Amino acid sequence: xxxxxEDPQALSIQEGENATMNCSYKTSINNxxxxxxxxxxxxxxxxxIRSNEREKHSGRLRVTLDTSKKSSSLLITASRAxxxxxxxxxxxxxxFVFGPGTRLSVLP
Amino acid sequence: xxxxxxxxxxxxCKSGTSVKIECRSLDFQATTMFWYxxxxxxxxxxxxxSNEGSKATYEQGVEKDKFLINHASLTLSTxxxxxxxxxxxxxxxxxxSRGSxxxxQYFGPGTRLTVL
Numbered sequence: 001x002x003x004x005x006e007d008p009q010a011l012s013i014q015e016g017e018n019a020t021m022n023c024s025y026k027t028s029i030n031n032x033x034x035x036x037x038x039x040x041x042x043x044x045x046x047x048x049i050r051s052n053e054r055e056k057h058s059g060r061l062r063v064t065l066d067t068s069k070k071s072s073s074l075l076i077t078a079s080r081a082x083x084x085x086x087x088x089x090x091x092x093x094x095x096f097v098f099g100p101g102t103r104l105s106v107l108p
Numbered sequence: 109x110x111x112x113x114x115x116x117x118x119x120x121c122k123s124g125t126s127v128k129i130e131c132r133s134l135d136f137q138a139t140t141m142f143w144y145x146x147x148x149x150x151x152x153x154x155x156x157x158s159n160e161g162s163k164a165t166y167e168q169g170v171e172k173d174k175f176l177i178n179h180a181s182l183t184l185s186t187x188x189x190x191x192x193x194x195x196x197x198x199x200x201x202x203x204x205s206r207g208s209x210x211x212x213q214y215f216g217p218g219t220r221l222t223v224l
Contacts, residue, residue, distance in 0.1 A: 033212070033213075035215070041217060041218065042114075042201055042215045042216055042217035042218045043152070043201065043203075043215035044215070045212055045213065045214060045215065048212050088151060088152070096142070096154060096157075096213070097154070098144075098151045098152045098153075098154075099151060100150065100151045101151050
C-alpha cells in the first residue's frame with residue numbers, strides 16, 4: 001500500500017485565497033515532510049514536522065499532523081501566482097516515501 | 109547553505125550506452141545520499157540509499173547491475189545507468205542529508221535522461 005497519499009490531486013484557486021492540501025499515510029512515521037516542485041525542476045524542501053509535533057509554521061505555510069488519523073495538511077495562506085507548483089508530502093517511517101502530489105494552480 | 113547540484117542537467121544518449129550522473133553536496137558533508145526517479149506527472153520513486161564508503165541499499169524492483177551507485181566521498185555520489193534503453197528515459201533526482209535518512213533531505217535540480 002502507498003504511503004503519503006495527497007488529496008486533492010489538483011487544486012485551482014484565485015490569487016489571495018488559501019490553499020489546503022491533505023496527506024494521508026498508513027504506517028507509523030518518524031517525521032513527515034512537505035516539498036514543492038516547479039514544473040520540470042527539482043524539489044524544494046518546505047517544512048518537516050516530527051511525529052511528536054502537531055503544528056508548525058513557516059511564513060505563509062502552516063502544517064498540521066494528526067498521528068491518530070495518520071494525516072497531515074499543508075495550508076498556504078494568501079496564495080500568489082508564484083505558488084503554482086506540485087506539492088508532495090513524504091513520510092519517513094521504515095522507508096522514505098513520497099505521495100503522488102497535488103498540482104496547485106494559483107490564477108492571477 | 110545545503111545546496112545540492114547534479115550534472116548533467118539533461119543528457120541524451122543512444123540505446124545500449126552507459127550514462128553517469130553526478131550528485132554533489134556543495135556546502136555540507138552528506139552522510140547519506142538518495143537517488144530517485146520521476147516519470148512525467150508522477151511522484152518520486154526512491155531507487156536507492158547510499159552511505160559514504162558503503163554499498164548502496166536498493167529498493168525492491170530496482171536492478172543493482174543496471175543502476176550502479178557509488179558514494180565515494182561525503183560530497184559526491186554517482187549513478188550510472190548501464191546499457192540504457194528507451195524505457196530508462198526519466199527524470200533522475202538525487203538528494204543528500206547531513207545525518208541519517210531521517211534528517212531533512214536537500215534535493216538536487218534533477219537530471220533528465222533521454223534514451224533514443
